[in-house]
Amino acid sequence: MSRLVRCVRCRVGSQRERGSATLELAILAPAVIVLLGLVVLAGRVQVAAGAVEHAASAAAREASLARAPAAAHAAATSAAYRELDSQDLRCAPSSVVVDTTGFAADVGQPAIVTATVTCTVAFGDLAVPAIPGSRTLRAEATSALDQWRSTR
Numbered sequence: 001m002s003r004l005v006r007c008v009r010c011r012v013g014s015q016r017e018r019g020s021a022t023l024e025l026a027i028l029a030p031a032v033i034v035l036l037g038l039v040v041l042a043g044r045v046q047v048a049a050g051a052v053e054h055a056a057s058a059a060a061r062e063a064s065l066a067r068a069p070a071a072a073h074a075a076a077t078s079a080a081y082r083e084l085d086s087q088d089l090r091c092a093p094s095s096v097v098v099d100t101t102g103f104a105a106d107v108g109q110p111a112i113v114t115a116t117v118t119c120t121v122a123f124g125d126l127a128v129p130a131i132p133g134s135r136t137l138r139a140e141a142t143s144a145l146d147q148w149r150s151t152r
Contacts (some may be wrong), residue, residue: 039132041123048089049137052119055083056139059096059115064143070102076115084119102145111145132144 059076073150080096095118102111118138123131 002133023058026078038130045121045135045137048087048119048121048135049139050118051087051089052083052137053139053141054114055080055119056117058083059098059117059125060113060143063098063100063113063115065147067149069103072100072103072113073098076113080115080117084117088122090125091121094119105145107149108147112142113145114140114142116140126140 015054025048059080062079063072063076066075076098077096081094084091096117097118098116099116102113105111116138117140120134120136122134
């Protein structure tokens with residue numbers, strides 16, 4: 001008789017646990033989806049930060065090739081926006097600041113130009129459109145001016 005009671009208990013226990021896997025999946029699926037979305041968002045933010053760093057580097061390089069401060073500022077701004085556009089990075093508002101005080105150094109003296117790119121990126125532009133918030137990314141790069149540059 002104990003054998004029969006044990007067998008009935010086994011069947012009753014398995015019937016009680018029948019829907020537990022579906023219930024666990026229904027509870028865990030949203031959490032896993034949110035976690036996966038956050039991982040994708042973090043990756044996209046890192047890619048955007050790399051693009052801003054590259055834009056700052058390109059801007060500093062273009063500024064160092066110019067012969068005058070005004071031309072350096074124009075070339076750096078153009079290069080930064082070109083790089084951000086090529087990465088399909090929509091910054092709102094973005095700013096490019098170029099420090100051209102190195103042009104005041106005497107010919108033969110070492111000098112540098114510095115470009116700073118600041119870009120505020122909305123999370124909705126990076127991953128899923130429904131994600132609120134934004135992140136401000138900032139990068140700075142320097143480039144050496146030619147010591148023997150001339151202003152002709």
